[in-house]
Amino acid sequence: MTRLTFPAYLDHIRSESARLEAVLAACDPEARVPACPDWSADDLLWHHSEVQWFWSEVVRRRPGGPPDDELRRGRADTHAGLVEQHAESSASLVDALSRADPAEAAWTWAPEQTVGFTYRRQAHESLIHRLDAEQAAGVASPLDPALAADGVAELLEVMYGGEAPGWGRIEPGVQHVRLDLTDTGHALWTQPCTFLGTHPESGKVYDGPHVLLVADPGTEPDAVVSGTAADLDAWLWKRRERDAVTVEGDPAAFAALLAAVGPPLD
Incomplete structure (x- = not known):
């Protein structure tokens, strides 16, 4: 219900990458990134x-796996060199995607291949790293x-949530939290739950909070989190403070959602 067309995604990759690059090209190279x-x-x-170099290589090598580590470039030792490398990576990713059919098989770390x-x-x-760049530089758009x-x-459905892999299982929760995007009109229903399983390769044991993006269950939500799309996106990515959104309803339901989206993401 929120998906954009693939040409729109590609346009955003171009524009957000260009903005990130322009901001950081003019920024103090040692400025800290708040998030x-x-x-x-x-x-x-x-x-x-x-990141952009990596995914351009994944798309070019489709349907094979990711590139070998020895193919990675060394990091430029000057600010100007890093700006140049970024421009090359962005152009490479846009070129690779523009030449590929979105429906083609390609490796990813997610169930969708x-x-x-x-x-x-x-x-x-x-988008999120453009926001990081602006926060580091003290500017905003x-x-x-x-x-x-x-x-x-x-x-919610990819980075923190989603269906369980074959080696794990999800114990559904009993509460629902609705996210109301006040400027776009979207209402996204979430169900905090628990994911359990043991990874077959690493042996890592999982037993912790998870979240599912679900259809409207036809009942009243236990809690509602509301804000503009930008504020909710940036808040969930830990790029804005809690006061950027409004929370109503059962504090326990909201806490369950927070537990599921708590771990930081780069």
Whole structure:
């Protein structure tokens, strides 16, 4: 219900990446990134450059796996060099995606194994890191409401939630929290729950909070979180404070949602 067209995602990758690059090119290279305080502005520039290079290689190698580590470039040792590397990575990702059918099979770390996953994921990656760049530089520009609305949904159904893999299971919760996006009109229903399982390769045991994006259950929500699409997206990504959104209803239901979306994401 929030998805954009693939050409729209590609346009956002172009525009958000260009804005990020322009802001960081003019920023103090040592400025701190508030949401990732261990990063300098140059670290953010390199991170986004590396992410875009990685996914451009994934798309080019479809349907094979990710590129080998030895193919990675070394990090430029000057600010100007990092800006140049970022421009190359962004152009490479846009070129690779524009030449691929979103429906084609391609490796991802998620259940969805298509080029289309990369279209969507990288549009949101670029949006959030553009916001990081502006916060590091002390400037601001608006987030596109339609992209931010889809960002809320993508975070809930991909980054923090989603169906269980074959080696795990989900114990459904009994509460529902609705997210009302006041400027776009979307109402996204979530069901905090618990994910359990043991990863077959790493042996890591999972037993903790999870969240599902669900259809309207036909009942009143236990809690409602409301705000603009931009405020909700940025708040869920830990880029805005709690007072950016309004919370009503059962505090326990809201706390269950918070537990599911609590771990930080870079």
